[in-house]
Amino acid sequence: MTSLDKPTQDAGQSPPGGGREDDGQVHDSRAVTEAALFEAFGGIRGMVETVLPGLIFVTIFTINKDLHFSAIAALAVSVIMLVVRLLRKDTVKHAFSGVFGVAFGVVFAMFTGNAKDFYLPGMLYTLGLALAYIITTLAGVPLIGLMLGPVFKENLSWRTRNPGRKKAYTKASWAWGLILLAKCAILFPLYWWADTTQLGWVLVILKIPPFLLAVWLTWVFLAKAPPPIDVFAEMEAAEKAEEAEKAAKAEREGAAAENGETAAGRHRRG
Helix, strand or coil, X not given: CCCCCCCCCCCXXXXXXXXXXXXXXXXXXXXXXXXXXXXXHCHHHHHHHHHHHXXXXXXXXXXXXXXXXXXXXXXXXXXXXXXHHHHHCCCCHHHHHHHHHHXXXXXXXXXXXXXXXXXXXXXXXXXXXXXXXXXXXXXXXXXXXXXXXXXXXXXXXXXXXXXXXXHHHHXXXXXXXXXXXXXXXXXXXXXXXXXXXXXXXXHHHCCHHHHHHHHHHHHHHHHCCCCCCCHHHHHHHHHHHHHHHHHHHHHHHHHHHHHHHHHXXXXXXX
């Protein structure tokens, strides 16, 4: 087994000489985890961008029952939030996903003429995401690890080299999958039985709490896991070592050539 294949120290094991230094490392690891989760899931602003279009739609529809006006207003709000991010040169992935999600809902609802269908694409996406979390976890490549690996600069090193983190990602993916399935178990019956406003307000209410619960559980699992292996730093170190080796080899070859020329000159003089 090479050094690159050896697993890192698992959670709950302390290196020799632990103490205050270990506490500092744990604190740093938790801070990194919090920052990475905040970046990956969009933070407060990302949550606002997720909730606001649906809130606009259901509020306007509750007041005037006008599908077209409600849908266009929701889409306009999504586009405005995207434009604001572009102008501020912020990360736009969450705003883009919001615009596409709202646009699909608008097109679907207008095509069928049923206002409840504004929510159906998002509900199907939630169901598909729940199944993706569960299926990838059963396959040994939990989706949350695939999502957060690049954020932590560990890529897929957790699969074979860091069993403690793989275990944490597995738990987190199960949490996401089951929480989203529970959400679907509430929403899909309402899609058939409730009216548009009832479904819309329940959807708005269920946007944030399940999400926060899943993020919190992810933080709990990862905060207790071993720190990530920075594969980018490893690659940079390997490149520097290779360059240093090439430089040393060139220096040795130059010295050998110089010594050979000196010996040849002595031979000629002799």
